[in-house]
Amino acid sequence: MxxxxxxxxxxxVVEMTRKESEVIVESIFDxxxxxxxxxxxxxxxxxxxxxxxxxxxxxxxxxxxxxRVEVPAxxxxxxxxxxxxxxxxxxxVTPVAASHEHPPTEPFLG
Numbered sequence: 001m002x003x004x005x006x007x008x009x010x011x012x013v014v015e016m017t018r019k020e021s022e023v024i025v026e027s028i029f030d031x032x033x034x035x036x037x038x039x040x041x042x043x044x045x046x047x048x049x050x051x052x053x054x055x056x057x058x059x060x061x062x063x064x065x066x067x068r069v070e071v072p073a074x075x076x077x078x079x080x081x082x083x084x085x086x087x088x089x090x091x092x093v094t095p096v097a098a099s100h101e102h103p104p105t106e107p108f109l110g
Contacts, residue, residue, distance in 0.1 A: 003029075036077055048081040 001009075003025065011021035032050055035042050042050040052075040060071045081089075 044082075046082055046084045048079055048085055050077060050079050052076065053078045 007018060007022045007025050010016070010025060011018045014021065014024075016024075032042055036050060036052050039052065055074050055076055057073045058071050060069045061067065062069050
């Protein structure tokens with residue numbers, strides 16, 4: 001699924017124009033990126049969490065010439081899926097939002 005596909009899906013499900021859906025999707029992505037750049041962790045219950053990890057500087061090799069290249073330290077974004085998302089993907093269970101609905105514990109007798 002591409003970002004354009006996601007925008008189309010939001011537009012269809014929420015019954016908004018494509019432009020309005022694009023603003024929503026872009027706003028969500030921008031918020032995630034801003035938080036990660038600020039060093040924050042983003043946790044979306046039932047979906048997963050985004051955070052950054054620090055990579056240490058290292059010596060790499062240029063694959064074309066084989067010469068040594070200094071690779072500087074850097075932060076990389078990292079996504080960790082939630083247990084619920086893993087279960088849905090691996091077991092073809094109902095979507096996460098629907099799985100949180102609980103049937104009544106006692107029958108309604110009128």
